[in-house]
Amino acid sequence: FTSAAAAARFGLGAAVTEGALQRLAANGRVVQGEFHPAGIGQEWCDAAVLRRLRRRSLAALRHELEPVPPAALAQFLPQWQNLSKHSLRGIDGLVRAIEQLQGATVPASALEKLVLPSRVAGYNPAMLDELTAAGEVIWAGAGSLPGKDGWVSLYLADTAPLLLPPPHPLELTALHQSILDTLSGGYGLFFRQIADQVRATTHPDVLDPQLADSIWELSWSGLLTNDTLGPMRSLLGSGRTAGSTAHRAKRGVPRGRYGSLTAAA
Known part of the structure; x- marks a missing residue:
């Protein structure tokens, strides 16, 4: 009163x-x-x-907020994640799906084959590239897996500084450090720009495959990212599987611009 x-x-x-x-x-x-x-x-x-x-x-x-039986939780989670309804569509639907998945680590090989298509109707990789290229979404590695696969997670750029975990442990080599120093300015560089800078400063004889391996080690550890998932798709597509030919396929130069996640944070 x-x-x-x-x-x-x-x-x-x-x-x-x-x-x-x-x-x-x-x-x-x-x-x-x-x-x-x-x-x-x-x-x-x-x-x-x-x-x-x-x-x-x-x-x-x-x-x-009372706890529920495991069966009730199992029934709720697929509905909440839109796994059965396919009610999410287009770029806006993809943003909603990523918002729910932020911080969850999934195998990179499953991200665009299972995880996103099961949530977003008509999912196309170009949709995710549009968001990453625009700076609205960031992907980060969370450790490597056997073969060429690795753990990866997605974040909305606005909340990434709050949700990104510490980098996965990695024993840095001189080449790793040179790559990080090259990207320490807070801006992204293409692979060829990184290669030219590294060769001009610390490793004049480093070959492209060696440099690419080091970049991926840094990427899987969560220290580097790229403004597109194109390089990840190329890497996963070049891996050998059971029944494939035994010779090693020639690795293409990674595309897209790489940037330091630690510098951005």
Whole structure:
């Protein structure tokens, strides 16, 4: 209740009512604050009544957060992730899916074959490239896997500084450090630009395959990223599988611009 309502109820002047309420507040009998959901200004409430209301509110909130059986969780998660409905479509749908997946590590080989297509109807890799090239989405490695695969996670650029984990442990070589130094300016460089800079400063004889291997080691560790997933697709597509020919395919030069995640953070 307000001071004006109390004054009207008991037929007292506003100053007299306010003084009486202040004395009651000093004795702990009433509490002053903004209690009405509509925000009607300063109000008064009996201290015991307010404690009772708070206990009931907390009890109601705890009831909403009660644990559920594993079966209920298993039923909820696919629906929440839009795995069965395919209600997410287009770029906006992809952004929504990435928002839910932020920080979750998945095998890079499964990201665009299983994870995203199962959530976004009509998913096309060009959709993700559009978001990464525009700087709206960042991908980060979280450790390598056997073969040419690795763990990867996606982040919205606005929340990435808060959600990106520390880099995966990697024993840095002199070549690794030279690559990181080249990208320490906070801007992205193409592979050829990195190669030219590294050769001009510390490793004049390094070959493209050696440099590419080091870049991928840094990428899987979460120290580097790229403004497109094209290089990752090329890497995964060049890996040998059971039944493939035994000769080693020639590796193409990685495309897209690489940048340091630590410098960006």
